[in-house]
Amino acid sequence: MKLSIDTKLRGKVFVGVGIVSNVINNDYPSELLATINNTIEDVRAKYSLDKLKDDPIIRFYRDFYWHELGIDPTKQRPAQEALLRRILRGEDLPRINPVVDIGNAASIKYLVPIGLYDIDSFSGKDLIIRYARDGETFNPIGSPKRTLSNNQIILSTIDGLILHVYPYRDSEITKIRTETKNVLIITAGVPGIDDERLLDSVQFIIDLTTRYLGGVIHARPVVVRDEGNLSL
Template identity: 75%
Template sequence: MFSVRFSIDVRLRGKVFVGVGVVRNVRNSEYPGGLLSVIDDTVREVRSRYSLDSLKDDPIIRYYRDFYWHELGIDPTKQRPAQEALLRRVLRGEDLPRINPMVDIGNAASIKYLVPIGLYDIDSFGGRDLVISYARDGEVFNPIGSPRKSLTSNQIILSTVDGLILHVYPYRDSETTKMRPETRNVLIVTAGVPGIDEDRLVNSAQFIINLAVKYLGGNAHVNPTVVRDERDINA
């Protein structure tokens, strides 16, 4: 049983919100052929829908770029929003990276729905309550594939209530809580910003759950939900 209180700091309510889902008992160590076909179909779908030239004018991409500029102080033409970077890779003719089945499902969802996707190994953070808040100056984060970083107070983080950082919002996940071949229980967080509709966050999380259940043997007992302030997540 997974039960966690998921909350958003009052200073960030209205600025960020998330779709949250849980899938349990996945087999994340091998790729069923059918899953690879679904991912390839998703790549073909987005290539038929978008182009590199027109991407900057897509309203969903614009909402995340505006959030980078105005809330994070990041130039989104120099550091692309995570989902835009993935989509640009695909539109240049490259494949999505092969990491492990759950990560690859998340990446497919990200380019299909144009939202950042975070996937976290529930057992790695012990199912502790979670909060989205501003970081403290000097707080240390251990990002996937990079040295530890010292954060500043204008950065937004998803962390356990006792300080384990899962994510720098909405673009960088933690080495500590990442998907591994042995991961069994997965927390899905789809990151929203002003202008994004709730259905997009819910549908992207549901897409991930559906594929994990169908191809990785997972099970899900609750539908994804949106958190704008605080909510109990039970699965």
């Protein structure tokens, strides 16, 4: 599988990527729940609601929303910030399924948006991050289909199936389900974010899925800024 970034977007977006295969995603080992809970407690000890907006990592994503996407980040918060605010208000992470919950834990730990995709749902086709074309349709998780405009950034297969509106909304078609076996991990970078943070967030997900869910590493973490082949 190859992942490319359209030349118009190189320098504006980049991603950390990895693949885990053969996961067992229909049960929660107690050790996994304990690890996720420890992550929650760690971020509660590290961050506070009133100072979160001043964190430099949060600022980089807010600036990207304002300047590249034309979205007011105080009205539509970056996905990882919204999750972290939920935790800092005393709520728990939503319980979806083990792989998604690991991704959410990584998101609040490293303050980056995490995308997780069922590889079999798009047949492992080559992918590209590009601007949408006016009129393309996208089926977001939990919402009606929507029509996109050409200022929106998307992750799609080479034949046009949209997995993600960058960097905040995933597709119903390619989402992780309990029967998912093969998982593509993408952590979304924006200017100001260092490669190590993206690599560490991917590695965190790989470590937990291989340790607790029986997964096997298929592609180790890499950062893609132009194009890359995803394999061992």
